[in-house]
Amino acid sequence: MKNNFFQSILTHTARPLSTLCISGLLILPFAQTALAAEMSKVSMSHSSQNENSNSSQWSKWVLTQVQSLPSIQAIETGTLVADEQRNASQQALYNPELGAFYTDNKDDEYGMILSQTIDWFDKRSANAQLGQVDYDLVMLDKVLQVEEKLSEALTAYIEYAMSEQLLAVSKDQEKLLTKLSNDLRLREAAGDVGQIDAEMAYLSLSQNLQQISLTEIRYRKARANLQQSLNSKALHYHPKTSIWVNEVPEAEIDSKVDSGLRVQLAKKQLEQSVSQSKIAQLNKKVNPTIGLGAGRDGNRNTVLLELSIPLNVRNTFSAEYSAALHRVNQTELELKEQQRLLKNNIEQSLINYKALKTRVLSWERLTGSRLKNTQKLLNKQWKSGDISTSDYLFALRQRTDTLIASIELNGEMHKAWVEWLLASSQVKKWLNSL
Known part of the structure; x- marks a missing residue:
């Protein structure tokens, strides 16, 4: 039997090795069936998961978990502060003043006077307008921060799911190598294989242990990030894999730039600077104070009338107004910059997503037809002596690398989709649509 085994090795090595190129990996012919079997196993696992998954429940869970974060609750409280400040800006600028006077002369003179500063140029309306703009800014910033938190949560979910699958692949490889080591001991004792094979x-096996250690570290980091972003240590729900494959028309780019939250925020900041410049201009103008009172001058009743006007002589408030105008020019330029950056970000994220989606679909077409239930075929070929131990180990390594590449490629496509959603300000909208 030993002679037959080595004869099969010589026969195999004498044949030319046709190869299959998958994502830069060269898969031996006898490894293709084993790879297909493992991909079939992973595919069936995902299919089973999809059968038990509910995208709607998953999206609601993500939204609920993010909304429960203290940082989001703090933002919600901030909107209450902004609302009260908006109400405060709508109040009157000046309250009436009540004064009294007394003169100790031959004839006592005393009386009371009620005075009121007149908002002659309607600064109250300007303040109310600015208060509304400030409130709108807080609300826009809240929506933007929620979008960013949801994006972080989705990225954390994707990374955790990837690391979980990678860890499973590494552990499966460990089981195969452990079984191989045990089989080699028996075959070495029987004289079937040499010491070099063992x-x-x-x-x-030792190399795979290192790989498992690194994968476990990545898994623990991903779990910690998941807990930080979603306030959860585990995945309670899973979406269907089809939610990550979407069509986005190129024509949407320009409309997404105009409706982008960062551009809307920049536009609102421009509106804020314009309102502030109006108030700075009004501060250059003076408002009169009128007072009316009654009193006694000895035995006579008196009526008092008072008028006072501030004199902006030492400080004309021109510098403040000039600074406000420069601020308007600055925010106009910042708006143009935000539009430029957002358009570039949207275009690039869309290009990345489409390119990765094309790669993923090509990968599925390449491997989908080879997914057969031949999981034990490679092991049988090695035990029967059809392949050498070195070829067997090489096939195992190629299979693992291919599975890892598949997981990484899908994960990067999912991340690219989240980046596109964030760039186009659609993260929450997309989750609500599932």
């Missing part, structure tokens, strides 16, 4: 298996 040593190669042990080296592969």
Whole structure:
């Protein structure tokens, strides 16, 4: 039997190795069936998950978890502060003043006077307008921060799901190598294989242990990030994989730039600077104070009339007004910059997503037809002596690398979709639509 085994190795190595190129990896012919089997196993696992998954429940869970974060609750409280400040800006600028006077002369003179500063140029309306703009800014900033938190949560979910799958692949590889080591001990004792084959298996096993350690570290980091972003240590719901494959027309880019939250925020900041410049202009103008009172001058009743006007002589408030105008020019330029950056970000994120989606779909077409239930075929070929131990180990390594590449490629596509949603300010809208 030993002669037959080595004869099969010589026969196999004498044949030219046709290869299959998958994402830069060269898969041996006998490894293709094993790879297909493993991909089938992963695919069936995902199919089972999808059958038990509910995209609507998952999206509601993500929204609920993010809304429960203390940072989001703090933002909600901030809107209450902004609302009260808006109400305060709508109040009258000046309250009436009540005064009294007394003169100790031959004839006592005393009386009371009620005075009121007149908002002659309607500064109250300007303040109310600015208060409304400030409130709108807070509300826009709240929506933007929620979008960013949801984006962080989705990215954390994707990374956790990826690390979980990668850890499962590494552990499956460990089981295969452990079984291989045990089989080699028996075959070495029977004289079927040499010591070099056993040593190669042990080296592969030690290398895989290192890979598992690194994968476990990545998994723990992803779980910690998941807890930080979603306030959860586990995934209670899973969406269907189809939610990550979408069509986005190129014509939407310009409309997404105009409706983008950062551009809307910049426009509102421009509106705020314009309102502030109006108030700075009104501060250059003076408002008169009128007072009316009654009193006694000895035995006579007196009526008092008072008029006072501030004199903006030492400070004309021109510098403040000039600064406000410069601020308007500054915010106009900032708005143009935000439009430029957002358009570039939207275009780039869309290009990245479409390119990755094309790669993923090509990958599925390439491997989908090869997904057969031949999980044990590679092991049988090795045990029967159809392939050498070195080829067997190489096939296992290629299979693992291919599975890892598949998981990473899908994960990057999912992340690219989230980046597009964030750039186009559609994260919450997309989750609500599921």
